[in-house]
Amino acid sequence: MADFDFSHEAFYDNHTHRLFTDRTFVTAEEFALNYYHGVRDVEDDAGRPCPSAAALSHMPYQSVVRTLVHAMSRRFGCEESLQGVVDFRNSNTKTPEGLRGYTRMLYADQKVCGCTLDCELPMGHRDTMCFPCRVNRLFQFENVFAEQLQTADSYKALLDRVLRSINDAIRQGFAGLKGHIGEKFGGMAVRDITEQEAEKAFAVAKSGQKEAADTVYHAMFPHILTICQDLNVPLHLHSGSTGFKNRTAFYQVDPILMAPFLKEKRFFRAKIVFLHQSFPFTRNAAIMACNFPNVYLDLSQTLPWQPLLFARCLEDALSITPHDKIMLGTGQHWYAEMVWIAAFIAKNALARVMRQFAEDGLLSERQAKESARMVLSENALKLYGQRD
Secondary structure (H helix, E strand, O other): OOOOOOOOOOOOEEEEEOOOOOOOOOHHHHHHOOOOOOOOOOOOOOOOEEEOHHHHHHHOOOHHHOOOHHHHHHHHOOOOOOHHHHHHHHHOOOOOOHHHHHHHHHHHHOOEEEEEEEEEOOOHHHHHHHOOOEEEEEEEEHHHHHHHHOOOOOHHHHHHHHHHHHHHHHHHHHOEEEHHHHHHHHOOOOOOOOHHHHHHHOOOOOOOOOOHHHHHHHHHHHHHHHHHHOOOOOEEEOOOOOOOOOOHHHHHHHHHHHHHHOOOOOHHOOOOHHHHOOOOOHHHHHHHHHHOOEEEEEEHHHHOOOEEEHHHHHHHHHHHOOOEEEEOOOEEOOOOOOHHHHHHHHHHHHHHHHHHHHHHHOOOHHHHHHHHHHHHHHHHHHOOOOOO
């Protein structure tokens, strides 16, 4: 039987956020909460939304937490419990240097070779220098949009300043852009807005009217694609249900809603990465990546949040999308265990899926292994003009 062990292959994390650099002790509750994207159903003493005691009681039983507990107990010999994993972490992170060493150990253990960082901090900020691997940065141009919506005196001035900030960011070394058109700005069905309509909406948007701000954003969006095309950098678009705790109207983040807009030939060279496999619209995202040569598919959110489903998510992606356009990410934030478990899940799921494809005579052993390496790291490295 062919050997489909991918444990020694490199893994590239195509979607991560910052990591703790000085959090030397965490509780089991804090650790589990970081894996929870559900609704905040009560308020704390300061009036901020937070999970209730009932919600907290369910968190250790999320599939991602149970998978992490099992995998880490087997690999590192800690007790097979949430508290056992947290105790193992805390025993290795008693000082900031210990935390950095623990992070390096986890990255090395799963051969994490690089990551794409989505972060609001400027290029080179010390809090972004927390990854023991190569880092490609995304520029959050929507922060500039929000600022200019308040300070600019016209839509044209806003647009000029946003585009100028993008040019400046790419010169500084940013590798791409990050946007939330579906989640934050009225949906992925891009509206055709004239400049005159945008100027009219701009005056209303400055007073805080959300629908008007959405109109201004949709007017700007074609220009964002054009500059990405001109600068040859990808635009990563948040899609799917990861923002569910704040935005429950998630049918508007189905990526297939963008198809009529992307059919315009003027955007055919703009590279777009749909993040999070657009979960639960995973097949729609795969169909978009199949039909549009400039659309790529990132599987973060399904990885590692749906570990028991991930092999099927991979099958959806591999069955529909060209294999050289699929990338893996984590959505990691604060805790390095997320990339460790994501790489573990991905390599095991790929072994299972590729072995079955080969046994069924659908792919040769060579093809299956070649596709697995592309998905694990090669596709992302190629997208950012790099080689492992």
